[in-house]
Amino acid sequence: MKFAVQVDDLRKVYRLKGETVHALRGVSFDVPEGDYVAIMGTSGSGKSTLLNLLGCLDRPSQGKILLGGYDTGSLSDDELSQMRAARVGIIFQAYNLIQQLTVLENIEVPLYYRGKVTPEDRRRCKELALMVGLKGRLDHRPMQLSGGQQQRVAVARSLINNPDYILADEPTGNLDSRTTEEILALFERLNNEGRTIIIVTHEDDVSEHARRVMRMSDGEIASDYQIENRRSALATAAS
Numbered sequence: 663m664k665f666a667v668q669v670d671d672l673r674k675v676y677r678l679k680g681e682t683v684h685a686l687r688g689v690s691f692d693v694p695e696g697d698y699v700a701i702m703g704t705s706g707s708g709k710s711t712l713l714n715l716l717g718c719l720d721r722p723s724q725g726k727i728l729l730g731g732y733d734t735g736s737l738s739d740d741e742l743s744q745m746r747a748a749r750v751g752i753i754f755q756a757y758n759l760i761q762q763l764t765v766l767e768n769i770e771v772p773l774y775y776r777g778k779v780t781p782e783d784r785r786r787c788k789e790l791a792l793m794v795g796l797k798g799r800l801d802h803r804p805m806q807l808s809g810g811q812q813q814r815v816a817v818a819r820s821l822i823n824n825p826d827y828i829l830a831d832e833p834t835g836n837l838d839s840r841t842t843e844e845i846l847a848l849f850e851r852l853n854n855e856g857r858t859i860i861i862v863t864h865e866d867d868v869s870e871h872a873r874r875v876m877r878m879s880d881g882e883i884a885s886d887y888q889i890e891n892r893r894s895a896l897a898t899a900a901s
């Protein structure tokens with residue numbers, strides 16, 4: 663089995679004004695390629711801390727993160743940024759688009775880390791924009807788009823480098839229920855096409871679209887189950 667990401671005994675300690683916070687207390691799990699994982703948990707349980715580590719946005723105090731088999735611990739800061747740009751597609755709750763750029767230009771942004779943007783890259787940006795349903799909006803700027811359309815741009819942007827996995831932080835947190843369903847349908851389609859997705863969410867409705875739900879509590883993984891198993895457990899409990 664191939665793994666998109668493997669983490670072993672991850673620990674993260676924050677020190678703030680003399681106070682020590684153990685945000686992660688030894689977290690270990692593997693995400694096989696093609697999985698769709700929802701990370702849930704109460705506020706303060708360590709979800710954002712874990713997401714930052716999975717996104718190579720921060721480093722653990724202790725423990726190992728293997729991205730596509732590469733140990734990220736031995737990389738310099740520059741190499742870690744390169745690794746993030748090449749292997750992880752990140753989607754944020756607030757879309758994080760650049761207001762001065764058009765839809766197509768926003769999708770291109772991760773390519774700048776790699777250097778030159780080729781005509782072939784431009785063709786792929788357009789293809790992705792159409793794939794996520796942005797036909798007729800390619801030259802619009804973020805302000806001219808709805809929240810759902812802006813999140814579609816962010817999804818296309820996350821795919822431009824053909825990442826090992828998509829990491830989404832409350833991606834539907836700012837969207838109404840209909841638009842949430844549309845974005846989740848897009849994720850489901852990407853996962854059915856083989857994309858690995860890891861999503862942090864507070865909402866059961868969102869996590870139910872995943873294949874696997876991991877619940878965090880006080881810096882640890884409290885439970886980790888396949889959703890089919892949960893469905894059958896609920897059905898057994900109800901009968």
Ligand SMILES: Nc1ncnc2c1ncn2[C@@H]1O[C@H](COP(=O)(O)OP(=O)(O)OP(=O)(O)O)[C@@H](O)[C@H]1O
Pocket residue numbers: 676677678683684685703704705706707708709710711712
């Ligand atoms: N930069 C930081 N400095 C100090 N403490 C921090 C820092 N970031 C997070 N923490 C603490 O680490 C713990 C875990 O925080 P984290 O943000 O990972 O939780 P979370 O599950 O994402 O919460 P939420 O759902 O509210 O976003 C909390 O006690 C938090 O106060």
